[in-house]
Amino acid sequence: xxxxxxxxxxxxxxxxxxxxxxxxxxxxxxxxxxxxxxxxxxxxxxxxxxxxxxxxxxxxxxxxxxxxxxxxxxxxxxxxxxxxxxxxxxxxxxxxxxxxxxxxxxxxxxxxxxxxxxxxxxxxxxxxxxxxxxxxxxxxxxxxxxxxxxxxxxxxxxxxxxxxxxxxxxxxxxxxxxxxxxxxxxxxxxxxxxxxxxxxxxxxxxxxxxxxxxxxxxxxxxxxxxxxxxxxxxxxxxxxxxxxxxxxxxxxxxxxxxxxxxxxxxxxxxxxxxxxxxxxxxxxxxxxxxxxxxxxxxxxxxxxxxxxxxxxxxxxxxxxxxxxxxxxxxxxxxxxxxxxxxxxxxxxxxxxxxxx
Ligand SMILES: [Zn+2]
Numbered sequence: 502x503x504x505x506x507x508x509x510x511x512x513x514x515x516x517x518x519x520x521x522x523x524x525x526x527x528x529x530x531x532x533x534x535x536x537x538x539x540x541x542x543x544x545x546x547x548x549x550x551x552x553x554x555x556x557x558x559x560x561x562x563x564x565x566x567x568x569x570x571x572x573x574x575x576x577x578x579x580x581x582x583x584x585x586x587x588x589x590x591x592x593x594x595x596x597x598x599x600x601x602x603x604x605x606x607x608x609x610x611x612x613x614x615x616x617x618x619x620x621x622x623x624x625x626x627x628x629x630x631x632x633x634x635x636x637x638x639x640x641x642x643x644x645x646x647x648x649x650x651x652x653x654x655x656x657x658x659x660x661x662x663x664x665x666x667x668x669x670x671x672x673x674x675x676x677x678x679x680x681x682x683x684x685x686x687x688x689x690x691x692x693x694x695x696x697x698x699x700x701x702x703x704x705x706x707x708x709x710x711x712x713x714x715x716x717x718x719x720x721x722x723x724x725x726x727x728x729x730x731x732x733x734x735x736x737x738x739x740x741x742x743x744x745x746x747x748x749x750x751x752x753x754x755x756x757x758x759x760x761x762x763x764x765x766x767x768x769x770x771x772x773x774x775x776x777x778x779x780x781x782x783x784x785x786x787x788x789x790x791x792x793x794x795x796x797x798x799x800x801x802x803x804x805x806x807x808x809x810x811x812x813x814x815x816x817x818x819x820x821x822x823x824x825x826x827x828x829x830x831x832x833x834x835x836x837x838x839x840x841x842x843x844x845x846x847x848x849x850x851x852x853x854x855x856x857x
Contacts, residue, residue: 534582541583549721550585552728556650557597557694558585559606565596565691571642571701575688589720591698591705596691599679600657607651609660610678610692611668613644621673622647623711628670630711635731637716639695640706646692647675652732653802657689658682659817663738666745695727696720735817736792739806743815743822772844773824777812780825784832795820797831 534547542550564580565573573596580595588595600606613619622638626647629636637648649667651660657679664677680690698705707715708723717723778791787793787807795805797820804818815822821831830840 538582542586546586546589547582549724549728550582550589553696553724554580554582554585556727556730557608559598559608559654560601560688562602563598563688565598565688567594567596567693567700569700571699573691585694588694588697589724594697594700595694597694598688598691599660600684600689601654602684604657604683604689605654606657606660606679607654609649609651609664611647611664612641612676612678612692613646613673614676615644618673618675619644621671621675625667625671625673627711629667632737634733634737636733637708637727637730638711639708641693642699642702642704642706645706645709646695648695650730650732651735651738653735655735655738655802656682656818657684658819659738659742662742662745662817666741669745696723735803736790736806739792739804739815739817740808742817743806743808743811743813768841768845769826772826772841772848773812775825775844775848777814777825777828778807778809781807781814781828797821 534542539547558580561580563575563577564584565575567573584593584595587593599608599610611622611625613622622645626636626638629649635650637650639646639648649663655663660679661677661682668675668677678690678692683689693699695708696705705720708717708726709715715723716726778787781787785793785796785805788803791807791809792803793805793807794800794803795816795818797816798804798818800816800818802818804820805814805816807814813822813824814828821827825844826837826840829835829844830837833840833843835843
C-alpha cells in the first residue's frame, strides 16, 4: 500500500517537473495592458517601457522597492507597467530579481563597488566585444554594473558558471548576479532596476560605452538603445562553458590519469579524432552550428551543443560534457571501459572500407 502510494507520488513529481510551463505560467507581457496601465502611461512611452520590462524583469508576481537608505523591501504584489513608469519618473525606485520562480533568469550582471572593479568590468566588456558577445556597462553609486542579456532564459547555475568563467578573464573583484544558483525560501538576489533614481544618492546613472560616453543623452534615448539591446546567443554561453570544461580537463585529468589496461593511449587518441558532430548527429538532431535538445535531460531550451572545432560536447544545463567516450558512456549508460570497447568496434566497422 505504502509502496504504491510512494510510486504514485513519484509519478506525480515527474508530472510536475515535465509540465512546468503550465504550472509556472508567467503573465504574458505582450498581453494588452490593463485600463489602469493605459491611463497611467503616455502612449509614446508604452512601447519603450514594454521592451524595458521584457529585458529586465524576470518575475512579475512580486516586486522590490528601494528604501531611502538604499536597502530594498519585497512587496508581494504584482509588478505593473505603471510601476515601471513611476520608476522612470523617479516617484519610486524598483529593484529587479535575478531569478524567477523556477530559478531561471534572462540576464546576468556584475556589480563593481569601487574603481578597481569598474575598470575590470570595462576591460571585460572590451574582451567580450572582441568575441562578439554583447554586454552593457552602467554607472552606479560607487562603481558600475556590466549587464549581459540572454537570448533564452537560463538556469541560475548556468548564469553563474558563465559569469565565473567570464570573470576569470579579468583581474577584478566584483559580485555576480544571480548571487546563488537557486532561490531557496525567498525570491533571491536583486539589483537596482536601471535608469531610475537611486534613493540614497538621489541620482540617475546612465549606460555608457567603454570610453565613458553615455549611450543616449537622456532616459528616453537610453530606453531606445535598450529596446534594441543585443542578446547573448545561447550557443555562445555553451561555447564558453565548453572551452572552460575542456581546458580544465587538459589541465588536470589527462596527465594525472595513468592509462589503465583498457585505455591504451593509441586507442583513446584514435577515438577522440572521430568527428563528434557527425557521430552524435546519428543520435541527436543537431543544427548546423551544433545545437540540439539534450538527450540526457528533459530539455526545452536546446541546451546541448557540439563544438565542431574543438570536437567536444556540452550540456550547459548541467548534464556534463566532454569527448566521444564521455558521450557514449552516458548515452549507453555503461562504464568508461565498456564505452571504449564498443566505440573501438564502431570505429573499426566505420573505417574498414577506407583502410583497404
Ligand atoms: Zn542536459
